[in-house]
Amino acid sequence: MGWGVFAYGGIMGVLSDDQIRAAIGDGTMACPDPAPGQVQPASLDLRLGDVAHRMRASFLPGREARVADRLAQFEMHAMPLTGGAVLERGCVYLVPLVESVALPDDTAAVANAKSSTGRLDLLTRLVTDGGKEFDRVAAGYRGPLYAEICPRSFSVLVRPGMRLNQLRLRRGRAALDDAALQALHARTPLVDGAPTIDGGLAFSVDLSPGPGDLVGWRAKPHAGVVDLDRIGAYDPHDFWEPIRTRERRVVLDPGAFYILVSREAVTIPPDHAAEMAPYLAMVGEFRVHYAGFFDPGFGLEAPARGVLEVRCHEAPFVLEHGQVVGRLVYEAMEQVPSAVYGRDIASNYHGQGLKLAKQFAAP
Numbered sequence: 367m368g369w370g371v372f373a374y375g376g377i378m379g380v381l382s383d384d385q386i387r388a389a390i391g392d393g394t395m396a397c398p399d400p401a402p403g404q405v406q407p408a409s410l411d412l413r414l415g416d417v418a419h420r421m422r423a424s425f426l427p428g429r430e431a432r433v434a435d436r437l438a439q440f441e442m443h444a445m446p447l448t449g450g451a452v453l454e455r456g457c458v459y460l461v462p463l464v465e466s467v468a469l470p471d472d473t474a475a476v477a478n479a480k481s482s483t484g485r486l487d488l489l490t491r492l493v494t495d496g497g498k499e500f501d502r503v504a505a506g507y508r509g510p511l512y513a514e515i516c517p518r519s520f521s522v523l524v525r526p527g528m529r530l531n532q533l534r535l536r537r538g539r540a541a542l543d544d545a546a547l548q549a550l551h552a553r554t555p556l557v558d559g560a561p562t563i564d565g566g567l568a569f570s571v572d573l574s575p576g577p578g579d580l581v582g583w584r585a586k587p588h589a590g591v592v593d594l595d596r597i598g599a600y601d602p603h604d605f606w607e608p609i610r611t612r613e614r615r616v617v618l619d620p621g622a623f624y625i626l627v628s629r630e631a632v633t634i635p636p637d638h639a640a641e642m643a644p645y646l647a648m649v650g651e652f653r654v655h656y657a658g659f660f661d662p663g664f665g666l667e668a669p670a671r672g673v674l675e676v677r678c679h680e681a682p683f684v685l686e687h688g689q690v691v692g693r694l695v696y697e698a699m700e701q702v703p704s705a706v707y708g709r710d711i712a713s714n715y716h717g718q719g720l721k722l723a724k725q726f727a728a729p
Contacts, residue, residue, distance in 0.1 A: 378536075378537040378538030378539075378540070378700055379536060379537065379538065379540045379697065379698040379699050379700040380408050380534055380535070380536045380540050380639050380697050380698070380699050380700065381473075381534070381535040381536065381537070381699075381700055381701075382407065382408060382662075382699055382700060382701040382702065382703040382704070383405050383406065383407050383408070383704055383705055384701065384704050385535070385700065385701060386405050386409075386410050386535065387405055389535065390405075393468055394467065394468055394469060394470065394473070394535075395410060395465060395466075395533075395535075396465060396466045396467070396468070397410065397464070397465050398464065401413070401527065401529075404529070406532060407639075407661045407662045407663065407703035407705055407706050407707060408534055408639045408661055408662055408699060408703060409478075409532040409533060409534045409659065409661075410465070410532060410533050410534075411480065411529035411531075411532050412463045412464070412465050412477070412492075412511065412513065412529060412531050412532060412533055413463060413464040413465065413526070413527045413528065413529055414447060414461050414463065414464070414513065414524060414525070414526055414527060414528045414529075414530065415447070415461055415462040415463055415464055415526060416446060416448055416526045417444050417445065417446055417447060417461070417462065418444070418445055418447055418451060418453065418459045418460070418461045418515075418524075419437055419441045419443075419444050419459060419460045419461070420441070420442045420443050420444070420445065420457060420458070420459055421440045421442065421458040421459060421460055421514075422440045422441075422442055422458075423440060423458060424458050424514060424516070425440055426493065426497050426498060426499070426500065427493070427494075427496060427497055428496070428497075428498060429496055429498060430496055431495070431496060432495045432496075433460070433493055433494070433495055433510070433512050434495075437460070441460075447461070447524060447525055447526045448525070448526060449525070450524070450525050450593075451523070451524060451525075452521055452522070452523050452524075452591055453515055453517050453521065453522050453523075453524055454517065454521045455517045455518070455519065455520060455521045456516075456517070456518075457516065457517070458514065458515075458516045459514070459515045459516070460493070460512055460513070460514055460515075461512065461513045461515060462510060462511075462512055463510070463511040463512060463513055464527070465511055465533070466509060466510045466511055467503065467507060467508065467509070467511065467533075468508040469503065469504075469505060469506055469507050469508065470505075470506065471505055471506040472505060472537050472538075473505055473506075473535055473536070473537050474502070474503060474504060474505040474507075474535075474536055474537075475502075475503035475507075475533050475534060475535050475536070476501060476502055476503070476533070476534050476536065476641075477491070477492035477501040477502075477503070477531050477532065477533050477534075478501065478531060478532055478534075478641065478658065478659040479491075479530065479531050479658075480529060480531060480532055481658065481673075481723075482594075482723040482724050482725070483530045483531065484658055484675045485625060485675060485721075485722060485723035486517075486519070486520060486594075486723045486725070487517070487518040487519035487520065487585060487623045487675065487677075488515065488516075488517050488518070488520075488522060488530065489514075489515070489516040489517075489518055490513055490514070490515050490516075490530045490531045491513070491514045491531075492511060492512070492513060492514075492531060492533070493511075493512040493513070493514050494507060494509060494510075494511060494512070495507075495509045495510065496509075500514070503533070511533075513530060513531060515530065518623060518677075519585035519586075519587075519589070519623050520585070520589055520590075520591070520592045520605060521590075521591045521592070522591065522592050522593075522594055523591055523592065523593040523594065524594055525594075525595065528594055528595075530594075532659065534639070534659070536697070540697035540698050541695050541696070541697050542638075542695075542696045542697065542698065544563050544564065544565070544566075547563050547566070547567060547696055548561075548563055550635065550638065550696065551563070551567075553635075554633065554635045555633065556632065556633050556634075556696075557569075557630040557631065557632060557633070558630060558631040558669065559630065562690070564693075565693060566643060566693030566694055566695045566696070567632075567640075567693060567694040567696065568690045568692075568693050569628045569629070569630050569632065569690070569691065569692055569693065569694060570628065570629045570630065570688050570689055570690045570691060571626050571627075571628065571629060571674060571685060571686075571687065571688070571689055571691050572626070572627050572628060572629035572671070572687065572688075572720075573611065573615060573616060573626075573685065573686070573687035573688075574614055574629075574687055575610070575611065575612050575614070576720065578608075578610060579610040579611060579612055580608055580609070580610055580720070581609050581610065581611055581616065581626070581720075582608075582609040582616065582624055582625055582627070582720065583602070583606040583607065583608060583609060583624065583625040583720075583722060584606065584607045584609055584622055584623070584624050584625075585605065585606060585607075585622070585623040585624075586604075586605055586607055589604060589605040590604065590605070592605070592725050593725075594725065596725055597724050597725060598725070598726070598727045599725060599726075599727070600726050600727065601726075601727060602722055602726040602727065602729050603729070605726065606625070606722065606726075608729070609624070614686065614687035615684055615685060615686045615687065616684075616685050617683070617684050617685075618676065618678035618682060618683045618684075620678050620679060620681060620682060621677070621679075622677070622678060623675070623676070623677050624674075624675075624676040624678075625673060625674070625675060625676075625720070625722060626674040626676055626685075626720070627671050627672070627673055627674060627719055627720040628671045628672040628673075628674060628691075629671070629687075629688060630671065630672075631665060631669040631670060631671050632660065632664065632665050632670060632671065632672055632694065633664070633665040633666055633670075634660045634661065634662055634663060634664040634666070634696075634707070635662070635663075635666070636662045636663045636666065636699075636702050636703065636706045637662065637698065637699050637702050638662060638696050638697060638698055638699060639659070639660060639661060639662050639696070639697050639699060640659075640660040640664075640694045640695060640696045640697065641658070641659055641660070641694070641695050641697070642658040642659075642660070642672065642692055642693075642694055642695075643692050643693045643694070643695055658672070658673075658675070660672075660694065660707075661706070661707035662699060662702070662703050662706050662707060663703075663706030663707035666706070666707075671719055671720075672694075673720070673721060674691060674692075676691070
């Protein structure tokens, strides 16, 4: 099947890998000496710089304020990342990124944590000068980019050049409304069953027992340090407690962090991308973590379910099998990427089911 841009009444959309490379070439994005694989099908991985600032608290600079000027108010100390440094659990750090942008007036950007970042409960958010929101870069912004990092479950060892979050560029209104999403599903089935489309594509949690009655994992509260460069190096049982049940329900404890999986296998056509809505207030006192990003082509070659990074808040909450826990918001691409997820790029999560971050060995 040939793929082209499936336009919806004037939508322009998310920029593809070739457009991102062009943006680097024309100075829209400053990305010195791009690393192999740094340009993804619909995003650019952002690299940590050489220093981390330990902060008293998280902050947003606010309109017309520079991040550098606010550092003097909230910084506790600075530490070099060269050679490796540990970011401690429960602490807040601000790290200048290697990349910066000079966006045209018709182009905005949005950031997300990368898959492994979210699965480690490593809260990572983009901050800009004059920023009033995390992870949002206003159209026409010209200036530096910063990553605010707060390890929630595990302390982590990081180095310069590590890539914890990614940036997407978009022009115009890219998100599909429900009518456009229904039309897209009719063209390319988005889930392996009848879709529930209401403010996006609803997805639910799978708590049907797997091998050994396993349905998920819960982070241990006092585990060791995770070196983010070590792939498949850690025994998951040193950091995670397996969740086993035959009742097709689990009780979420306030403050605990869980890795679960969606019941639906999801497909993202190559001319679209999707973002996981981060919070759905009406379904319960918990949130699905960090607004995950799904690349064009996700699930197209092999069934792939969404990994759910879940944290409960004020009160214990009973989560039932098949309960709706969030929605996917689909966005049109301006162009089909030259490389799409699965077929053209290597990924630790291709054809995924219930899977921990890539630093952990298979259980």
